[in-house]
Amino acid sequence: MGKVERIAVLIKQVPATENVRIDPETGVMIREGLAVEVNPLDLHAIEEAVRFKEKFPDARVTAVTMGPPAAAKAVRYAVAMGCDEGVVVTDRAFAGSDTLATSRVLAEALRKLGSEGGKGFDLILAGERATDGETGQVGPSVGTLLGVPVLTYVSKLEVRDGGFEAERAVEGGHERVSAPMPALAVVIKEINVPRLCTLSGKLRGRKAEVRTLSFADLGLPRESVGLAGSPTKVVKVGYPQVTRKGRKVSAFEDFGGALGALEKFLRAGDFVPAGRSQGVNG
Amino acid sequence: MAGEKTAKGEVWTLAEVREGKLHSVSYELLAWGRTLADGLGVPLASVVLSGSESPPPESLFERGADRVYLTAAPELKNGLSDACAGVLSDMAEEYKPQILIASATTWGRSTMSILYAKRGCGLTADCTGLSIKDGALLQTRPAIGGNVMADIMTPDRRPQMCTVRPKSKGPLPPDSSRKGEVVRYSPRKSALASALTYLGFAPEARVGLPIQDAEVVVSGGKGMKGAKNFALLDELARLLGGSVGASRSAVDLGWAPHSSQVGLSGKSVTPRLYIACGISGAVQHLAGMSGADSVIAINTDPEAPIFGVADFGVVGSVLEILPRLIEDMKKGESR
Numbered sequence: 060m061g062k063v064e065r066i067a068v069l070i071k072q073v074p075a076t077e078n079v080r081i082d083p084e085t086g087v088m089i090r091e092g093l094a095v096e097v098n099p100l101d102l103h104a105i106e107e108a109v110r111f112k113e114k115f116p117d118a119r120v121t122a123v124t125m126g127p128p129a130a131a132k133a134v135r136y137a138v139a140m141g142c143d144e145g146v147v148v149t150d151r152a153f154a155g156s157d158t159l160a161t162s163r164v165l166a167e168a169l170r171k172l173g174s175e176g177g178k179g180f181d182l183i184l185a186g187e188r189a190t191d192g193e194t195g196q197v198g199p200s201v202g203t204l205l206g207v208p209v210l211t212y213v214s215k216l217e218v219r220d221g222g223f224e225a226e227r228a229v230e231g232g233h234e235r236v237s238a239p240m241p242a243l244a245v246v247i248k249e250i251n252v253p254r255l256c257t258l259s260g261k262l263r264g265r266k267a268e269v270r271t272l273s274f275a276d277l278g279l280p281r282e283s284v285g286l287a288g289s290p291t292k293v294v295k296v297g298y299p300q301v302t303r304k305g306r307k308v309s310a311f312e313d314f315g316g317a318l319g320a321l322e323k324f325l326r327a328g329d330f331v332p333a334g335r336s337q338g339v340n341g
Numbered sequence: 342m343a344g345e346k347t348a349k350g351e352v353w354t355l356a357e358v359r360e361g362k363l364h365s366v367s368y369e370l371l372a373w374g375r376t377l378a379d380g381l382g383v384p385l386a387s388v389v390l391s392g393s394e395s396p397p398p399e400s401l402f403e404r405g406a407d408r409v410y411l412t413a414a415p416e417l418k419n420g421l422s423d424a425c426a427g428v429l430s431d432m433a434e435e436y437k438p439q440i441l442i443a444s445a446t447t448w449g450r451s452t453m454s455i456l457y458a459k460r461g462c463g464l465t466a467d468c469t470g471l472s473i474k475d476g477a478l479l480q481t482r483p484a485i486g487g488n489v490m491a492d493i494m495t496p497d498r499r500p501q502m503c504t505v506r507p508k509s510k511g512p513l514p515p516d517s518s519r520k521g522e523v524v525r526y527s528p529r530k531s532a533l534a535s536a537l538t539y540l541g542f543a544p545e546a547r548v549g550l551p552i553q554d555a556e557v558v559v560s561g562g563k564g565m566k567g568a569k570n571f572a573l574l575d576e577l578a579r580l581l582g583g584s585v586g587a588s589r590s591a592v593d594l595g596w597a598p599h600s601s602q603v604g605l606s607g608k609s610v611t612p613r614l615y616i617a618c619g620i621s622g623a624v625q626h627l628a629g630m631s632g633a634d635s636v637i638a639i640n641t642d643p644e645a646p647i648f649g650v651a652d653f654g655v656v657g658s659v660l661e662i663l664p665r666l667i668e669d670m671k672k673g674e675s676r
C-alpha cells in the first residue's frame with residue numbers, strides 16, 4: 060500500500076503531417092499513407108511515468124495504445140523513453156470508435172492487463188488531448204469506466220500518505236487535491252519536460268516485444284465498440300478557410316503613418332476601453 | 342442505462358459557479374440554449390450546483406432561462422467533478438432533459454467527461470456551433486488543429502451532451518421582466534461522495550484574466566527578442582484591458598509561463614481582439630487563435646504567414662512600434 064508498483068500510460072499515435080484527410084462518407088480519418096508520431100502531449104505522460112519509475116525502482120510501466128497494428132511504433136517510442144513494455148490493442152472491430160467506445164476498449168484492456176499481474180495498476184496516466192480528435196475526453200472516461208478517481212489538468216503529481224496529491228491548473232490558478240490509490244491522472248504540458256531518447260533506449264525500443272490484444276481477447280459486447288458502439292456520429296466534415304483579407308501597412312516605409320493607422324484601427328474597433336480616455340491628462 | 346429518447350424533454354445548460362458566484366459562461370450557454378429550446382418548443386432550464394448557499398438565480402432568468410434547478414450541498418462547494426457528475430446523473434435520470442450543454446472550461450470538460458461515461462451517452466467536445474436539425478441537436482466543432490469543422494449528431498442517446506467553447510456566443514441582453522420557476526433539488530448522499538479531497542487553491546499572479554476569458558489578448562513570440570520585452574506586452578494588455586499570451590517558442594525560451602501558450606499544444610483563445618507581436622504564424626499557433634474576432638499582426642517579415650489571418654498588419658519591428666503605441670495610448674485618447 061502506498062507504493063506505486065504498476066503504472067499504465069495511455070498513448071495515441073497521431074498523424075504528424077498537416078494534410079490530414081477525412082473520408083467524406085463515413086467521417087472517419089484516413090490513416091493510410093500518413094507520417095505518424097506519438098501525440099506530443101502524451102510525451103509528458105510517458106515522462107511522468109518514467110520519473111515515477113526512477114523514484115520507485117520496482118515499478119513497472121506499461122504503455123498502451125489502441126490503434127492500427129502500425130501503432131506498435133508509438134509504444135516502441137515509449138519503451139525507448141524508459142517504459143518497460145508496450146501493448147497495442149488492435150482490431151477491425153474497433154474502427155470508427157468515438158471517445159466512449161475507445162474508452163471502453165482501453166478500460167477493458169487495462170482491466171485485463173491489470174488482473175494478469177495479480178495486482179492492478181496503481182496509477183494510470185493519460186495526455187491532455189490528442190492533436191487530431193482533440194476532445195480531451197478519453198482520459199477521464201477511461202478512469203470513470205474503471206471506477207477509479209480521476210484527476211484532470213494535473214501539473215504536479217506526488218505520492219503522499221499512501222495516495223496521490225496533485226496540483227491542477229485551472230482558470231486563474233492552481234488547485235490542490237488528493238486521491239487514494241489507484242487513480243487516473245490526466246497530465247498537462249506544464250508538468251515536466253519530456254526527455255529525449257538515448258541511443259540505448261532507442262535500441263531497446265526497437266527490440267521490444269510488443270504485445271497485441273484483439274477484440275476477442277477483451278470479451279466486450281460487439282455492439283459496445285467501433286462505429287456501432289459510438290453514440291456520437293460525425294455526419295459531415297468541412298474544411299474551413301481561415302485566411303482573412305486584411306490591410307497591411309509598412310512601418311519601414313512610413314513609421315508615423317503606420318502607427319497612426321494602427322491606432323485608428325484600435326479606436327474604430329472600440330478596443331480602447333471607454334474609461335481610458337479619461338486617462339492621465341483627462 | 343442510457344436514457345431513451347423523449348421528445349418533450351427540456352434543454353439544460355450547466356451553470357458554472359466560481360467562488361460562490363455565477364460565471365459569465367453560464368449566460369453564454371443560455372444564449373445557445375434559448376435558440377435550441379425555441380427550435381424544439383420546449384422549456385430552457387439551467388442547473389446550478391453549489392455549496393450550501395446557492396447564488397441568486399434571477400440573473401439566469403433575465404438571460405433566458407425558464408426554470409432553474411438549484412442543487413445546494415456543502416459537498417459541492419469546491420466543484421469536485423466526480424461529485425458534480427454523480428448529482429447530474431441522478432438529475433438527468435429523474436427529469437430526462439433531451440439536451441445538456443456545459444462550457445468547455447476545465448470544470449465543464451472534467452465534469453461532462455465523467456458524466457457521459459457514467460451514463461453511456463455521447464459527448465461532443467468544444468463546440469462552436471449548435472442548432473436543431475430534424476428535431477435533434479446538430480453540433481459543430483473544430484478538430485485537427487482547426488483544419489476541419491465536423492458536424493456531429495447523437496442519434497440514439499439522451500441527453501445529447503456537449504461542451505461549448507467559451508466566448509463562442511455572447512450572452513443575451515438582460516431582460517429584468519423575465520421571470521421563471523425555481524426547483525430545489527435534494528441530492529442523494531451517495532451521489533455527493535467524491536473520491537477526491539480538496540486541499541486548496543493558489544491564485545496565479547498575473548496581468549488580467551486568464552487568456553481564455555480575456556476580451557483582448559496581446560501575444561508575443563520569438564520576435565520579442567527577450568523576456569524583458571514582454572513588459573511591453575504587459576503594459577499594452579493593461580491599457581487595453583486584456584491579457585498576455587505567447588507562442589510556444591517564447592514559452593520554451595522561458596519568456597512567458599506555460600499557462601499563456603496559445604495554440605495546438607496550449608490554449609485556444611477567442612477574444613474580440615488578438616494582437617500577435619513577433620509571431621510568425623505557424624499552423625500550430627493559428628490553431629489556437631483563429632477564433633478571434635479581429636487580429637492585428639506586427640512582424641518585420643512582410644511574408645510572415647500571420648499576415649494571412651490578420652485584419653490589420655504592420656510590417657515593422659515590435660521593439661519600435663510597441664513603445665510608441667503605448668506612449669500614445671497613455672497620453673493620447675483624451676484628445
Ligand SMILES: Cc1cc2nc3c(=O)[nH]c(=O)nc-3n(C[C@H](O)[C@H](O)[C@H](O)COP(=O)(O)OP(=O)(O)OC[C@H]3O[C@@H](n4cnc5c(N)ncnc54)[C@H](O)[C@@H]3O)c2cc1C
Binds near residue numbers: 190193197465485491
Ligand atoms: C473530426 C473529428 C471530430 C471528433 N469529435 C468527437 C467528439 O466530439 N466526441 C467523441 O466522442 N468523439 C469524437 N471523435 C472521435 C475521436 O477522435 C476518437 O474516438 C479518438 O479515437 C479519441 O479521441 P481524441 O482523439 O479526441 O483523444 P483525446 O480524448 O483528446 O485524448 C486524450 C488522451 O487519451 C489517451 N488516448 C486517446 N486515444 C487513445 C488511444 N486510441 N489509445 C490510447 N490512448 C488514447 C491519450 O493519453 C490522449 O492524450 C471525432 C473524430 C474526428 C475525426
Ligand SMILES: Cc1cc2nc3c(=O)[nH]c(=O)nc-3n(C[C@H](O)[C@H](O)[C@H](O)COP(=O)(O)OP(=O)(O)OC[C@H]3O[C@@H](n4cnc5c(N)ncnc54)[C@H](O)[C@@H]3O)c2cc1C
Binds near residue numbers: 639660
Ligand atoms: C506538435 C506541435 C505543436 C505545437 N504547438 C504549438 C502551440 O501550441 N503554440 C505555438 O505557438 N506553437 C506551437 N508549435 C510550434 C510552431 O510550429 C512554431 O515553431 C512556433 O509557433 C513559432 O513561434 P514564433 O512565431 O514565436 O517563432 P518564429 O517562428 O521564430 O517567428 C518569429 C517571428 O518574429 C518575427 N520577428 C523577428 N524580429 C522581429 C521584430 N523585431 N519585430 C517584429 N517581428 C519580428 C520574425 O519575422 C518571425 O516571423 C507546435 C509545433 C508542433 C510540431
